Amino acid sequence: MxxxxxxxxxxxxxxxxxxxxxxxxxxxxxxxxxxxxxVQFIFSYENDEVRRIAVVDQGQVFSGQIPDEKGLYFRFEDQPVDSLKARAGEEDGYNAILVIPEVKNPKSQDFRVQFYSDEPLSLDTELAIERRVEKAMRAYKIKTLGLDESALKSLNTDVAIRSQKITVEEGEKADxxxxxxxxxxxxxxxxxxxxxxxxxxxxxxxxxxxxxxxxxxxxxxxxxxxxxxxxxxxxxxxxxxxxxxxxxxxxxxxxxxxxxxxxxxxDPEAAQQASAANPDxxxxxxxxxxxxxxxxxxxxxxxxxxxxxxxxxxxxxxxxxxxxxxxxxxxxxxxxxxxxxxxxxxxxxxxxxxxxxxxxxxxxxxxxxxxxxxxxxxxxxxxxxxxxxxxxxxxxxxxxxxxxxxxxxxxxxxxxxxxxxxxxxxxxxxxxxxxxxxxxx
Incomplete structure (x- = not known):
């Protein structure tokens, strides 16, 4: 030993x-x-890309329903697209144009919008614009089709399975x-x-x-x-x-x-804002x-x-x-x-x-x-x-x-x-x- x-x-x-x-x-x-x-620095890094987007709402259904976000600023315009293109790039003008076509069928699940910009669109910016248009489109459909928002929310049900043994004794908690x-x-x-x-x-x-x-x-x-x-x-x-x-x-x-x-x-507030930015x-x-x-x-x-x-x-x-x-x-x-x-x-x-x-x-x-x-x-x-x-x-x-x-x-x-x-x-x-x-x- x-x-x-x-x-x-x-x-x-x-x-x-x-x-x-x-x-x-x-x-x-x-x-x-x-x-x-x-990793924390990467995820906390704020995108310094600024987009001033002119929105052409050809159907006049989304006016005022697309909120701004940090780096994304929307303004609805009644001018033709060609006129807005001429102003693009100016100091007080726009660097992007979003054209929303007329909604012909509110029940359609497909909707295409046109985006004009000389700079390539980043993935984050593209997703942010899509989320805002989808949210505005949803509000428009609910209003047009006469649906009840509270009734639609009630359709979402959170199902949680609580497993329990068949031989569980009285007073014993389920898993x-x-x-x-x-x-x-x-x-x-x-x-x-x-x-x-x-x-x-x-x-x-x-x-x-x-x-x-x-x-x-x-x-x-x-x-x-x-x-x-x-x-x-x-x-x-x-x-x-x-x-x-x-x-x-x-x-x-x-x-x-x-x-x-x-x-x-x-920063808990920043994390909360990041979560709020994603409606999912x-x-x-x-x-x-x-x-x-x-x-x-x-x-x-x-x-x-x-x-x-x-x-x-x-x-x-x-x-x-x-x-x-x-x-x-x-x-x-x-x-x-x-x-x-x-x-x-x-x-x-x-x-x-x-x-x-x-x-x-x-x-x-x-x-x-x-x-x-x-x-x-x-x-x-x-x-x-x-x-x-x-x-x-x-x-x-x-x-x-x-x-x-x-x-x-x-x-x-x-x-x-x-x-x-x-x-x-x-x-x-x-x-x-x-x-x-x-x-x-």
Whole structure:
């Protein structure tokens, strides 16, 4: 146990003191902050394009019903189009002309207007003009056809599904209508976290093994430490490094995002004006969606999700880190050739990612349930299903399988590691690795 602790301590301290680790830990939140600042600047950038538009309403039905917007100024004119074209470009004239033809059939769903301008029309300006003409056209049709505006609004019905178990007990609340969407979002985040962690820190273990093998340091180390102890110490040490980095990011990233938002400022009034500029966005409906989403997050059974996620994370990490370590010990001096040995490991990880995406749409499908009991898939698929509250027997059974398989992988990887770490000069094949499992030394 003392030797194991020494190996863990060495692996941990050696890596956390490296400049690359410190820079990655500090620069990742900083890079995210710069990204957020740039995105916020882009979306808050105000278009400096100014359009003074002369509106020729040939049917005299829209007069005064097209409001101005910042950068878009409408004025209705009775002059011929040719006269307005002659005035275009003057200091006090217009730089665009909008010709609205006569409305011959108020029931028609197609309506074409003509726009004249020497400058190309930007997409935002085009959409803004279309929205205003559509709004004015709608008001004209309602008035012409004798329709009731309040009756038309009553046709729009907000349907929200509140799912509830058939076996729900009296007094128990029904599930939030956003539970499915919130669960899918949380499951997707946890699945991707597992996917990235397995790849990043599993590859880190493999590189650690390869470095010691190529530098011949391991020959000295194994003279006083058993190979299996060395392997287990590497896996735990690198895992502790990864955990340290994740915990640091959990503190630094929110703090950095908060400081960036505070420094650059967030103008709620400007955001409200931007939402009001788009008639497709209903502020009350958006607020209702946000409130239901927050309620959905709060109603999640986090006392089950978080502990299970941690166990799956540890099981998946030990499982794949052991496999990567075994592959690292079998590689020769040519790292390019040795990369082919990682293919059998990366394929299950990628397949598990795609199965996880399918499980988001159908968390209780045969594919999702079956994959939850396959050890190489379960650490990625099952955490994504946890927000959907799978049966307890599936969670327990899957955890038992993952833990048992992870322990078996560590033991098997140790059998390969003890031989492969001293095998220099050539790349070993999968056949060689299988033979090492049963060798006595």
């Amino acid at each position: 003392k030797n194991l602790w020494l190996v863990i301590k060495r692996e941990y301290l050696t890596r956390v003191r490296r400049r690359a680790f410190i820079l990655a830990t500090l620069l990742t939140p900083l890079g995210l902050a710069v990204f957020i600042a740039v 939030n209508s956003m539970a499915g969407i919130v669960g899918a979002g949380i499951g997707m985040v946890m699945g991707f976290m597992m996917y990235l962690s397995i790849f990043i820190y599993g590859m880190m273990v493999m590189r650690s093994v390869m470095e010691e093998k190529m530098n011949r340091i391991v020959e000295v180390v194994i003279s006083s430490v058993r190979p299996t102890t060395l392997l287990l110490g590497k896996i735990i040490g690198v895992g502790a490094v990864g955990l340290t980095q994740v915990l640091a990011w959990m503190v630094l990233i929110p703090a950095t995002v908060f400081l960036v938002t505070l420094f650059f400022g967030f 966005i209903d502020p009350e409906e958006m607020q209702s969606l946000v409130e239901r989403a927050i309620a959905g997050v709060m109603e999640m059974n986090w006392w089950v999700i978080i502990p299970c996620f941690i166990i799956y994370f540890l099981g998946g990490y030990f499982m794949y880190a052991a496999l990567f370590a075994a592959v690292g010990s079998a590689m020769g001096d040519d790292l390019g050739e040795g990369q082919s040995l990682t293919i059998p490991i990366t394929i299950p990880v990628i397949l598990a990612l795609y199965i996880m995406m399918a499980a988001m749409q159908a968390p209780n499908s045969s594919l999702a349930v079956g994959s939850s009991f396959i050890p190489l898939f379960a650490p990625i698929v099952m955490p994504a299903r946890l927000p959907f509250e799978p049966p307890a027997w599936q969670i327990i059974g899957s955890l038992v399988i993952v833990i048992a398989f992870a322990a078996a992988m560590v033991w098997l990887a140790g059998r390969i590691y003890r031989v492969g770490i001293l095998n220099y000069g050539k790349k070993s094949s999968l056949k060689d690795m299988a033979r090492w499992l049963f060798s006595k030394y």
